[in-house]
Amino acid sequence: MGILNVTPDSFHADSRLNSVDEALALAVHMVENGADWLDIGGESTRPGAESVGAAEEAARVLTVVEAVRDALPDVGISIDTRRASVARAALDAGADLVNDVSALGDSGMLEVIVEYGCPVCLMHMQGLPENMQNDPDYGNVVAEVRQRLGEVAKQLFDAGIDPRRVVADPGIGFGKMLDHNTDLLSSGRGILPDEKMALMWGVSRKRMFADLLGRQDSSERLAGSLGIAAKAPSKGVDIIRVHDVEAHADLYASMRAVE
Secondary structure, three states, rough: OOOEEEOOOOOHHHHHHOHHHHHHHHHHHHHHHOOEEEEEEEEOOOOOOOOOOOOHHHHHHHHHHHHHHHOOOHHHHHEOOOOOHHHHHHHOOOEEEEEOOOOOOOOHHHOOOOOOOHOEEOOOOOOOOOOOOOOOOOOOOOHHHHHHHHHHHHHHHHOOOOOOHHHEEEOOOOOHHHHHHHHHHHHHHHOOOOOOOOEEEEEOOOOOHHHOOOOOOHHHHHHHHHHHHHHHHHHHOEEEEEEEHHHHHHHHHHHHHHH
């Protein structure tokens, strides 16, 4: 899954896109290099990020969703949003999946998912982007993340959504310290409340590599990202969300060559 950040303030500066044409060019490049999904987002949820209004978020993403759908009719499009109104508009514009970092935090999101019958990704986050890295604390991070994801997933299951249409994301870096992140990654599919659910990892160029490797700038974190990505197949990961599609595609092609 390739990341398309239609934002002026995403944590990885090189990923910021300033126009529909720029976003579309990157989308085409990603698909040509192996992306099965494109995740389009109009609000940064990096640690300390300030929320943007629903109207501004929608204005950023909808024209991009429409342009990508017209140009790339066969690629899966994910809308990265916490807002039911933005999700609904993006699904109408051609998106296929809702990637919700708040895990149904908007009271209207469940209704949207049920109405459209679309797949949804539920991500775990302790706190909110503006405060989530202020001393996050867990007793057993794997058990607590699994429990919380299970509580939210049950709302979907009770509403008739097939577990196979629900994706879980442990939320690396979202209210987590380094040891929390590594424990969650090591657990692999152990965070899933239902084995039929898919598992997504989003570790690309994140802050954990500053703590783990001393790489302070996101531009220096590709090697670390690839190192974690190399473990994904053995951990049962179904989707890996990345900034650098070409490098990750090369990684997996090389790994398959020596299996």
